[in-house]
Amino acid sequence: MLNNIDDNVEEDTLFEHFRFEVPKGQLLLRIDKFLMNMIQNSTRNKIQSAATSGDIYVNDVAVKSNYKVKPGDVIRILLTHPPYENRIDPEDIPLNIVYEDDALLLINKEAGMVVHPGHGNYTGTLVHALAFHFDNLPMNSSERPGLVHRIDKDTSGLLVIAKTEAAMTHLAKQFEAKTSEREYIALVWGNVKEDEGTITGNIARHVKDRMQMAVFEDETIGKPAVTHYKVLERLGYVTLISCKLETGRTHQIRVHLKHIGHTLFNDERYGGHLILKGTTFTKYKQFVENCFKILPRQALHAKTLGFVHPTTGETMRFDTEIPQDMTEVIEKWRGYAQSKSLEEEE
Known part of the structure; x- marks a missing residue:
């Protein structure tokens, strides 16, 4: 079993803990390996034990750990206790x-x-x-x-x-209905060439890394997503931008920006915790690592939210300050960009 049994629940009562539909582009893969990629903090031994106990179902049939998933399969993990998250x-x-x-x-x-x-x-x-x-x-x-x-x-x-x-x-x-206003402020790797633009592309689970989302050209995979962006400030090897969401998919801004080559600064899941742009000088590497320490997360802030009040019908719009960790890193990049431009002028 993946978790301990609740003694207060009758043994013939089953609760759904996880449910996954295998995407269209998935290659044949053992179900234990597939679920390891899908479920955070899981181990292959735990998943294999669950399969041995008959807790893993594909299309409502219990399967063993060597079953190979294929596109369209509906995988469910059913246990005798309610999910803790409920x-x-x-x-x-x-x-x-x-x-x-x-x-x-x-x-x-x-x-x-x-x-x-x-x-x-x-x-x-x-x-x-x-x-x-x-x-x-x-x-x-x-x-x-x-x-x-x-x-x-x-x-x-x-x-x-x-x-x-x-x-x-x-x-x-x-x-x-996409009538709400949602604006995010993001610091991304690289110099975003266009002053503004729109990113489109269906978003679904990554075929190989199930903890990531990915953009698919095939419109039958995933859900449509639209992100509008505008450059606020160019800071050399990074760019400060505003993103407005037309849709609200999982990791939408993070995956859309990576898709166009501008991964969020220090977004570990999508590779932004690596030095993606810049020089090979040790001094620069130390500068970036110091920024990572100040901002130990992806550089993304949901700054503005607007909607119509459900009771009064009034249009409401709320705005917040960029938090200190992001502000401090932006200031450091601003200083770095200015010093670089001064060096080039000399």
Whole structure:
């Protein structure tokens, strides 16, 4: 089994812990290897043990660990206890609330906070904090209290939380209809040539690395995604840009920017924690590594959020300051770029 059995649950009751649909481009691969790429903090031994126990199903049939997945397969892991992420115990975690009324609230999330529970993150999430500070928040379609949308763990910035069923429905429809305004500030590797542009391309799970998303030319794979960007400042080997989302796919900005050759600065999952642009001088390497220490996460901040209030019909727009870790690194690159241009003039 992947987890311990809850003694209070009858043995013939099964709960779905994971569900994956194998994408169109997937090559034949043993299911234990496939699931190792899909499930964070898993080991091959645990997955093989689950298969031996009959807990892994493909198209509703239990399979062994040597089964080879193929495109279109629906993989489910069923266990005799509820998923831990569905057990929300209130936790007294401070929230940075920038606005609140009877229908909704706006939170400025710090980098490092996971939005909702998932494998490996069963406590300390925003949802646990919301459960402590608010009673009877409405559930979204994924049974997450109050959540209309989400941002990645290491992305900072604004999130709107619904406090009533009516607000949840109204706000969710705005996000689905692409009428909400979402602007992010990002520091990316390289000199973005165009002053502004639009990135398109369907996004789905990466075929080889299931912890990453990827852009697919084949329109039958994944979901359509549109990101509009604008250069704010060119800083030599990096560029500060604004990104406005037309859609809201998982890792959308991160994967779209990598797709056009401008990976987010210090985005470890997508390779931005390496020195992708610049010189080979030791002094430069030390400079970049110092920036990584100041900003130990991807350089991405959800700065602006706009929507129509679900009760009053008023157009609301909220804006936040870029957090100190990003600001400090931007200033360091600004200084570096200025010193480089002075050297070239001499």
